Amino acid sequence: MKVDPRQVEDAARELYVRALKVLPPDIKEGFGRLVASETDATAQGVLATMVTNIRVAESTDNLLCQDTGIPIYNVVIGRGVEIDGVALMDAIRRGCERATREHSLRSSVVHPITRKNEHTSCGPGVPPIHIDFSDEADQLRIEMVPKGSGSENNSWLRMAVPAEGIGAIKLFVVDCVLEAGGKTCPPTIVGVGVGGTSDLCMSLAKRAATRPLGSACADPEGAKLERELSAAVNDLGVGPQGLGGDSTAFAVHVEIAATHITMNPVAVNMQCHSARRASATITPQGVAYGF
Amino acid sequence: MAHHVLTPPVTEEQVRALRVNDTVTLEGPLYGIRDANQIALFDRGRATRFDLAGHAAMHTAPNVRKVAPSAEHPAGYAPICVGTTTSARMERFTRPLMSQMGVRLVVGKGGLGAASLEAFREIGGAYLAVIGGTAALETTWVEAIEDVDMDDLNPESIWKFRVKHFGPLLVAMDSHGGSLYADVAARAKTRRELVLFRLGLK
Numbered sequence: 001m002k003v004d005p006r007q008v009e010d011a012a013r014e015l016y017v018r019a020l021k022v023l024p025p026d027i028k029e030g031f032g033r034l035v036a037s038e039t040d041a042t043a044q045g046v047l048a049t050m051v052t053n054i055r056v057a058e059s060t061d062n063l064l065c066q067d068t069g070i071p072i073y074n075v076v077i078g079r080g081v082e083i084d085g086v087a088l089m090d091a092i093r094r095g096c097e098r099a100t101r102e103h104s105l106r107s108s109v110v111h112p113i114t115r116k117n118e119h120t121s122c123g124p125g126v127p128p129i130h131i132d133f134s135d136e137a138d139q140l141r142i143e144m145v146p147k148g149s150g151s152e153n154n155s156w157l158r159m160a161v162p163a164e165g166i167g168a169i170k171l172f173v174v175d176c177v178l179e180a181g182g183k184t185c186p187p188t189i190v191g192v193g194v195g196g197t198s199d200l201c202m203s204l205a206k207r208a209a210t211r212p213l214g215s216a217c218a219d220p221e222g223a224k225l226e227r228e229l230s231a232a233v234n235d236l237g238v239g240p241q242g243l244g245g246d247s248t249a250f251a252v253h254v255e256i257a258a259t260h261i262t263m264n265p266v267a268v269n270m271q272c273h274s275a276r277r278a279s280a281t282i283t284p285q286g287v288a289y290g291f
Numbered sequence: 292m293a294h295h296v297l298t299p300p301v302t303e304e305q306v307r308a309l310r311v312n313d314t315v316t317l318e319g320p321l322y323g324i325r326d327a328n329q330i331a332l333f334d335r336g337r338a339t340r341f342d343l344a345g346h347a348a349m350h351t352a353p354n355v356r357k358v359a360p361s362a363e364h365p366a367g368y369a370p371i372c373v374g375t376t377t378s379a380r381m382e383r384f385t386r387p388l389m390s391q392m393g394v395r396l397v398v399g400k401g402g403l404g405a406a407s408l409e410a411f412r413e414i415g416g417a418y419l420a421v422i423g424g425t426a427a428l429e430t431t432w433v434e435a436i437e438d439v440d441m442d443d444l445n446p447e448s449i450w451k452f453r454v455k456h457f458g459p460l461l462v463a464m465d466s467h468g469g470s471l472y473a474d475v476a477a478r479a480k481t482r483r484e485l486v487l488f489r490l491g492l493k
Contacts, residue, residue, distance in 0.1 A: 042461075049422040057427035066354055066374030066426040104371055106354040106446045115327065117445075150377040150401065150423065170490045178479055182401040182472060183377050185423040228490065235486045236479045241422055242402060243463070244475045274424040 001138040001284050003083045005091040008142070011280040011287055012095025015144035016071055016121075017103050019278035020063045023054050024291035026213040027250070027275045034187055034240075034247040043245025047187075050240070050273055065274045068105045069146035071096050071127040080137030089129055092142070096120075096127050108149070140282040145210050151188065151272040154180040157202055160264040169194055169266045170229065173252065176268040177233045182242015185272035188249050189213065190233060193267035194222065196257035205267035208253035210277055212291070215253075222254040229254070240273070250275070294459065299396070300345025303415040306395045309462045311469035315419050316458035320437070321398070323351040323450035325376070328441050329384040333391075339440050339449055344393030347419070350376045350400070352446040355436065366451070368436045373452065374426025377401045378418075386410040400424075402463060402472030411466045418464035420471075432457040 031054070035047050057064045073092050077083070100107050100121040107119040109126050121127070134141075156176050160168035173192055180188075191209025193201040208217075217223045229252040239245025250273075259265060281288045295309060298318040309315065322343060331337040354372040358364050378399030385407035388394045395416050397403070400423030411417055421429060438451040464470045487493045 046422055049425055049428065053422075053425035053428040056431060060427060060431070062427040062430060063354060063372040064427055065424045066351065066372045067376065068354070104354065104356040106352060106372075108352075108446075117447075119445075148424075153377070153380070167490075167492050171487065171492055174483065174486055174490070178476075178483060181476060181479075182423075183379050185377075185400070232486045232490055235482060235489070237482050238475060238479055241400065241420065242475060243420070243461070243471055244478070272424055 001081050003081055003140050003282055005083065005087040007282060007287065008088055008091040009095040009098070011142055011282065012073065012092040012144070013099045013102070014289065015142060015278045015280055016096055016099035016105070016146065018289060019144050019146050019276045020068060020105070021057060021061065023064060023274065024212065024277060028054065030213045030250040034250065038245055038247050040239060040245035042243050043239045043247055046240040046243060046245070047247060064276065065148060066106065067148040067150065068108045068121065069148045070109065070152060071121050072145040072147055073127055074130045074132070074143040074145070076132045076134050076141040078134055078136040078139040081140050083140070092129055093122055093127065097122055138284050141279060143277060143279045145277045148272050148274065151184045151270040154184045155202070155205070155267070155269045157198060157265065157267045159198060160266055162262065162264050164264060168264060169225070170232070172266045173229050173268060174232055174236070177236060177238065177248065180270060181238060184270045185274065186238060186242060186249065187240050187247045187273050189271040189275055190229070190249050190252040191269040191271065192229070192252060192254045194225070194254060194256050195259035195265060198265060200257055201265040201267040202269065204255035204257055205269035208255040209269045209271040210275070211253050213250055217254045217256065219256045222256040226252050226254045299347050301395050302345065303395070306415050306417055307466050309417045309465050310467065311462050311465050311471055313462040314459040315462060316456055317347055317454055317460070318456070319453065320346060321452045321454045321457060322346055322348045323353065323452060324348045324388070325350065325352045325447040326380060327444045327447035328449050329381060329388070331441060331444065333384055333387045337441070341440055341449060341451065345395050347396035347398055348388060348394045349398035350378050350381060351450070352376065353450065355446065364435060366436045366439045368439060370430060370433050370436055370452070372426050373430045373433045375400045375421040375423060375429065377423070378403050382407055389414045389416050398460060402470070408464055408468065408470050408473070411464055412468055415466050417462055417466055419460035420463040421460060
């Protein structure tokens with residue numbers, strides 16, 4: 001299957017706008033579960049306002065949140081897909097710029113030293129574009145995640161050592177959630193990376209934070225840790241917006257990679273309650289949009 | 292738990308009447324401030340032509356569209372999506388914002404720390420919490436962008452919004468030392484011990 005870079009560019013543009021406007025169904029269902037179980041009156045009010053906002057965004061065709069985030073694109077290329085890799089990267093960047101200009105999105109991206117805003121949502125190394133490959137022959141999938149700074153600013157890495165065991169991981173997650181308080185716009189999805197190298201560990205945490213609700217870690221030890229930590233962080237009582245309550249997190253998600261015999265790394269990255277993402281699947285039949 | 296309708300500029304007395312858990316609806320002018328314009332104001336000595344005395348300043352950088360100036364859009368900007376950002380990043384600016392610029396109300400999300408609480412107590416101010424991430428809803432409370440200063444910093448300019456029934460906002464920090472964030476953090480610290488015990492760490 002040959003993919004035209006122009007098709008990718010249009011999809012990259014469309015995905016950014018879609019992701020900012022419509023929340024995935026798993027997050028909406030997550031709100032339903034939290035509303036049903038929340039016991040704190042203030043927190044109930046906060047959750048109700050968040051649910052109202054989702055409805056207002058859809059009915060007014062507006063963005064859920066003013067923070068257009070750091071735009072992230074995750075691409076999975078099927079083995080039967082023919083495309084020039086450099087053209088693919090350029091197309092995504094152009095689509096991201098077009099979304100920003102044509103929709104008048106706030107560009108939230110600046111040069112880190114000069115702080116100059118090019119008003120394109122792009123800059124050196126941004127958007128981050130992650131490329132992966134799959135067995136599905138005639139399919140190219142693009143996932144777009146606008147990662148807001150409230151949650152992204154609350155990212156941590158700790159290179160614990162083997163002698164500290166799994167306890168170091170649990171303690172770190174609990175203390176990161178406490179440290180984040182209301183700054184991350186809870187209820188959050190707490191993404192936890194366990195193992196790998198320092199960079200891989202952080203990347204695992206990000207992947208975990210943006211994984212759909214209801215999915216479980218493929219590794220049984222990771223899945224067990226997810227259940228334990230999900231209960232633990234909600235017992236802290238931080239609550240939605242850090243104003244108290246049971247709904248501190250929709251879930252804790254864990255992703256795992258092997259690590260060095262001398263290492264025990266753990267990373268945390270959070271996703272806010274506006275846990276936005278959108279996806280496009282390009283096949284010979286055309287482009288299908290989803291989450 | 293009283294409800295207050297405030298039309299800035301407000302007096303010290305009006306602000307001192309606010310107590311945590313009260314609610315506030317703002318009417319009229321609301322100024323949007325942000326990381327870059329506060330760095331410009333307080334670290335680089337840049338001046339603003341806006342008089343913020345007695346006013347409410349909200350932590351925001353909105354999505355806007357440049358349009359021809361008109362009665363509807365006097366500043367030449369139409370608001371697209373106006374929402375509130377994390378206040379904690381701008382903790383160190385609360386005091387100068389109040390003492391040098393005369394701001395009485397800070398509107399934000401996620402809360403501020405001990406130094407801001409002290410400034411609210413000493414000078415007379417309060418923190419009004421928006422439910423973060425609910426910008427689509429907030430935008431329905433914004434009538435217009437009336438004026439803009441430091442336009443070169445867009446989107447981190449200083450924005451003057453005209454708002455209608457902006458809220459209800461929660462008084463989360465008051466001028467009497469009350470802070471819902473400090474209360475929740477203190478309770479969570481106690482609960483942490485139980486949580487660690489259940490995780491087999493204590």
